[in-house]
Amino acid sequence: MKLPGTPYKDVDLKEGRIPYVEDKPDAKYRFSAGIAMSRFLEELKNGRIMGLKCLNCGRIYVPPRTFCSYCFKPTSEWVQVKDTGIVNTAVVSYIAADRGRMDKPLVVAVIELDGASPGMGILHKLGNVDPEDVKNGKIFGKRVRAVWRPEEERTGSITDILYFEPMEGD
């Protein structure tokens, strides 16, 4: 069976054998952070991680949201969770967001924060971790703590936390 379609190679494009028009999207947005995330970002400047609690089912959500994902009631009680937690899963990245190779591998993880409901993790980087301990599984379940930017450098961003690192004696 012969199927339709005309493949070409990248070199054909580079050497001008494939006609094309070029355009660059100019798509810019200012995403309103809203009630829940505005407070979350503001409190990061103070070195605090805030969650919202559903008074109906008791779940404590991080990242916070004004609605309960599971019982669909409004969440209304702000709760400060700890900046410590356990590693749910971790990987070693050798590539950057644009698919280019990184100079130095980066360890990233989902961290379940102490004080949030079980399983409520956030994505972040891990520092001071040997990539081998990710590959042999040792880092899973390990306790970690946030390493914050100096207070004067914080901007109200998730990057106000530089990374999480393993806690001593653990």
Next chain:
Amino acid sequence: MPSDVYIIGVGSTRFSPSTPELSFKELMFEAAVKAYNDAGIDARRDLDAIVSASEDYWEGISIFDEYIPDQLGGVLKPVFTVSGDGLWGVIHAYMLIKTGAFNIVAVEAHSKASDIVDINSIWRMAFDPYVIRPLIDNPHVLAGLEMNIFMENLDVDRDAISLVVSKNRANALNNPIAPYGSDVDPDMVSESRVVSYPLRELDISSYSDGAVVAVLAGETAARDLGIDAPKVKGVGWVSGSSYIEEWDYASPEFVWRAAQMAYSQAGIDDPYDSIDVAFIDDRYSFRELQSIYALGLNDGYSLNELMYNGVIYPDGDLPVNPFGGYLGCGYPLLAGGLLKLYNAMMYLRSAGPDTVESALVMARMEYPSPSAAVVILGW
């Protein structure tokens, strides 16, 4: 027999030129809570599916359906997005219920137009990159072309078109969710700044933010809930060409065809006689008259007479956009059709079954290929 389908609840936020205090999720949540409360349902228990209307570039997030389930009560339920106006979502919900496999389905649409830094740069990306983008950088250019040939071919006066703006902005004064209610003199319209001749500034609906949710149900579910709700009598939708060079600018055939499909399902032979009120496209002032014509709703009247004789005013024979349309509520991108449906539901409920038999709701998608959806509601 497949079940009849009813609209058992609606909910809407207030529409507004901007909503910096709320995230899109919070806006959607407000509309959803209102609609589920209106329908008397528990979302987590009762909803069989949720349809949400979105287009990635309007949201600024790629694969936007990732971001819809939690605030609609849809986690781990059959939830999906339709790429288009919310009225297409209503049609999908209608079909889902008609299959017999779904009882209660919610439809959501929203606009966060104010989150977009330069909206014309997003419109531009809807155009064909090969031959149109190099020539046109905003949609009003095409609207101007459309308006010109429409006025020419159908012999429509500038004054009649200006009166549409006056009417709809005034109608919006009676609509608590509309931000653009005002007393606009027709001369103000015809003397406002030219955007793309003959289209002028006040002919164009301003953008607005907001969210609307509607809840549809089959016969059994509606009966179980004890709700006396309007029925969906017919639906129709048809697309035109994505080659803008090929459009019939004066009289859009796809609108006519979509209407014929809906009329035939609803058993309507004479639309003017059967339809008591219409909530139709007025993204641009002239579109209201153009749509009436394509929907076959002008009866024996010329389009000018519809205005001069007061036929489509709130106390006329066929009120059109009696709650202000887009000109009065703002143009909320993909939430437009659901906004019109919401207004239609308000109208049907306040008028009651004895006064209004059928209401027509129509929405259009603009570019690259224009398309129309028509939903006929009634008791």
Next chain:
Amino acid sequence: MARMNINFKNRVAVIGAGLTLFRRRMYETTRELAWEAAKQALDNAGLTLRDIDAVVLGTAPDAFDGIHMQGEHMTDAAGGYMKPYTRVFVGGGTGVFAAIAGWWHVASGLFDRVLVVAEEKMSTVRPHPQYVFHHIFDPIMDKPLGVNLIWIFALEMARYMYKYNIKKEDIALVSVKNKRNALDHPAAQVAAKITVEDVLNSEVLVWPVQRLDISPVSDGAAAIVLTNEEYAKQYTDTPVWIEGVGWSLDTTYWTNRDLAFPKYLYYAGKMAYKMAGIDNPRKEIDVAEVYDPFDYKELHHMEGLQLARKGEAPILTREGVTERDGDLPINPSGGLLGVGNPIAAAGLMKVAEIFWQLRKEAGKRQVAKDPVTGLAQAWGDLMQIGTVVIMRV
């Protein structure tokens, strides 16, 4: 899903399918690819566009093409001009979901004959399609960290491996099997005879994900024709019935989920099985095309679909159960790992493969057993949606 309110009135059949080649870069535009696939499917069904009452389009993010409202851009090319035409979108789950949407167009009784087209052209975006995926993430929580799409899949794969103590060697077997199966597929982009060692020695992208664990980026299109029972019997002696559909979308907050088990797919499968009257999927499903953009996902999805117990899919794979001549053939087409991954088109390709398998028209790809019931599945978003179609002859 709650109780059903009536019995199905309208049975829906697949009566034709078509594909273009799947390749890294195609000369044809998105419109041209969609038209080619639609034409193939119509020819295969013995219909022309004039016979079609409505059209459904599936295509994944607009950002690949840089065209806002891509569905509208495709209207004429997909056959939707002056017809009821719609685009549905659930990320990577779109290909199978387009078939589901086609199903309800017919099952609702509104239409008799529906064309479903899915296309993807990923090569348009420069410098690399991966970059588009940066814009799928939460702009507040994830994007500032420089997140890459492969991060999140690697995080899921790592959790799955950790929880069930699964070895990379066993996962690599999926890649080996699918690329080999694809040698017999006429559209295949990356069919190959490779070994487990080749996979384990390939470039490490985000450990545990290596280059040969992943499907390629592709251009391509697929299409199918659906009709109601009356027309199906008129057009063909061998209709393939769609007997169950299901889909489910999990929470947006992927870091709040149990990544070891695809709950969304468990629910999607449950919905489809209920509709099709299937009590024991492992026994009743004869052949399945599960979504395999990564090798671990084939295993993960088998478990979500109850085709294997939790942690058991790697064992079934090692024992050869999922080979074409096994007891439960999985991805006899070669899947995304072998045939390629033009996202929405890849999902619909899976529906087409089940159509051909059940009609015994799969040629060298035909599974050894005599298949009566087949399943096609796709997956997408933030590891979040499962879409399932169950077909029978």
